[in-house]
Amino acid sequence: MTILFINGSPRHHGNTATLGARLLADLPVATRHLADYQLNFVQDFRDTTHPQLDLSDDYEALMQADFATATDIVLGTPVYWYGMTGQMKVFMDRWFDSFSHDFPFAGKRLYLLLVGADQPDIKATGIASAVQYSCDWLHMAFQGTGIVTADGPTDVASLVTLPASCRDLRQKLLAASK
C-alpha cells in the first residue's frame, strides 16, 4: 500500500494539512501540497490536432512520480465559496489529459477530506458529489468523505478527536493497509 495525500489548500500547515496528517498518522504516506506546483489550466484540444497534453508545467511529473505509483489517494481541500479550492479544481481538470493517455486511474482507492467554516457537512456536499462522479468515470473506488468544521489555522489541531466521518475513513485506510 502506498498512500498519496494531496493538499489543495494554499496553507501548508492549515486545517487540511493537519487533518491529513492526523488521518494518516503511522501509515505509509507521501504528502504533496498543490501550492508547491505550477499547474496550468486544462486546455481542450479535442477539436485540434494537438495532443491532449501540456508538458510546460509540473502536472505530468506529479502524476508519473506520485499518483501513478500510489494505491490510495487522499484528496484534501478547504471549502472555498462552497466548492473546492481553485488549486484542486485545476488539478482535477487536468486529469482529462491523463484520461486521454490511458493513465492507470482504475482500481485506485480515493478518499476525500473537506474542511470548511460554514456547515460544510450540509453546504459543501457538491464537492463530494463531483469527486465521487469523477471517480466513477475514471474507475477509481471512492471510499467516502471526511468532513470537519474549522476555520482558524489551528482549529483541527485543537480537536481532541476527529469527527466520525474521518474516523471511518481512517478505519478503511487501516483495513486496506493490512
Ligand SMILES: Cc1cc2nc3c(=O)[nH]c(=O)nc-3n(C[C@H](O)[C@H](O)[C@H](O)COP(=O)(O)O)c2cc1C
Ligand atoms: C477564499 C476563501 C473562501 C472560503 N469560502 C468558504 C465557504 O464557502 N464555505 C466555508 O465553509 N468556508 C469557507 N472558507 C473557510 C475555509 O474553508 C476554512 O478557513 C478552512 O478551515 C481553511 O482550511 P485550510 O486551513 O486548510 O486552508 C473560505 C476561506 C477562504 C480563504
